[in-house]
Amino acid sequence: MIRTARAFWLSSPGRGEIRDVELPEPAEDEVLVRSLFSGVSRGTETLVFRGGVPHSQHTAMRAPFQEGDFPAPVKYGYLNVGVVEEGTAGLAGRTVFCLYPHQTRYVVPAAAVTPVPEHVPASRAVLTGTVETAVNALWDAAPLVGDRIAVVGGGMVGCSVAALLARFPGVRVQLVDADPGRAAVAEALGVGFAGPADALGDRDLVVHASATEQGLSRSLELLAPEGTVVELSWYGDRRVTLPLGEDFHSRRLTIRSSQVGTVSPARAGRTYADRLALALDLLADPALDALVTGECAFEELPDVLPRLASGEIPALCHRVRYPESA
Numbered sequence: 001m002i003r004t005a006r007a008f009w010l011s012s013p014g015r016g017e018i019r020d021v022e023l024p025e026p027a028e029d030e031v032l033v034r035s036l037f038s039g040v041s042r043g044t045e046t047l048v049f050r051g052g053v054p055h056s057q058h059t060a061m062r063a064p065f066q067e068g069d070f071p072a073p074v075k076y077g078y079l080n081v082g083v084v085e086e087g088t089a090g091l092a093g094r095t096v097f098c099l100y101p102h103q104t105r106y107v108v109p110a111a112a113v114t115p116v117p118e119h120v121p122a123s124r125a126v127l128t129g130t131v132e133t134a135v136n137a138l139w140d141a142a143p144l145v146g147d148r149i150a151v152v153g154g155g156m157v158g159c160s161v162a163a164l165l166a167r168f169p170g171v172r173v174q175l176v177d178a179d180p181g182r183a184a185v186a187e188a189l190g191v192g193f194a195g196p197a198d199a200l201g202d203r204d205l206v207v208h209a210s211a212t213e214q215g216l217s218r219s220l221e222l223l224a225p226e227g228t229v230v231e232l233s234w235y236g237d238r239r240v241t242l243p244l245g246e247d248f249h250s251r252r253l254t255i256r257s258s259q260v261g262t263v264s265p266a267r268a269g270r271t272y273a274d275r276l277a278l279a280l281d282l283l284a285d286p287a288l289d290a291l292v293t294g295e296c297a298f299e300e301l302p303d304v305l306p307r308l309a310s311g312e313i314p315a316l317c318h319r320v321r322y323p324e325s326a
Helices: 043-048 125-142 156-165 180-188 213-221 272-282 285-293 297-309
Strands: 001-011 017-023 030-041 078-088 095-098 107-108 112-117 146-151 170-175 192-194 204-206 223-231 254-257 291-299 318-319
Touching: 001 204, 001 297, 017 297, 030 043, 030 095, 030 125, 030 180, 030 192, 030 297, 043 156, 078 107, 078 125, 078 254, 095 125, 095 156, 107 223, 112 272, 125 156, 125 223, 125 272, 125 318, 146 156, 146 213, 156 170, 156 180, 156 285, 170 180, 180 192, 180 285, 204 213, 285 291, 291 297, 297 318
Parallel strands: 146 170, 146 204, 170 192, 204 223, 223 254, 291 318
Antiparallel strands: 001 017, 030 078, 030 107, 030 318, 078 095, 095 112
């Protein structure tokens, strides 16, 4: 019997379509997963949708189960939550997270899925990959008790970082974004909010995630002497100019990069699986539901992704729901 599924493909930059795909029979060490939800990581996926991945980064930007190549045609995505329909006795019937694109059913190695804890709803677990990025960023940043911290950029990653920082004892966190609508999200996460012009300065640490040149420059301005900016933004093929003159050197400021592709060296001995499991456990907090700001049916993706890429639909994480009979 030939099994089929449906998958979202970027057929050309700016244009997506749903294609029928054939599924292999699961081997002994594989599982068949039926998707319940997937998430559109707006920053990265809309960059891919526009065809903005630089040629030099085609290999680095590949998703674990990507098919095709940049710029297109390509099947891309990495926030998928589903239920195991066939597989090992320990996984059959379990809700799992997988770094898989938008597809109704799929077959992957059993080692590629991570069980979702029973206390974490499947609808919230689509945030796992982004919370994992935030975990890695904070391992790199190593905030201290009582630090004064700004998170510049209230997108999906920035809000995830702010949400985790809100749990640190004595830490004072302010989310900074040009969109005043992010104030409601900041309130739900339990952190302060300010526009760029009104942000508090003299920060020990600034986490930058706005993916704008202006945001990175403002992050440097907000630092206290000897302070550090942890740069999480991905700029694709855009060049960025920084104000490294004036008092940058005299204030002894630091800019360091952080990205999820490598487990932070500050946590030697931790594995990708350890980091992913931690992210799933942290998703027990219902405050993180504030990061899911829109939802559509899987069949609507070809119409919705262009609107997400253009900004017509403002979103942090846009959740995709799948029919039970997929």
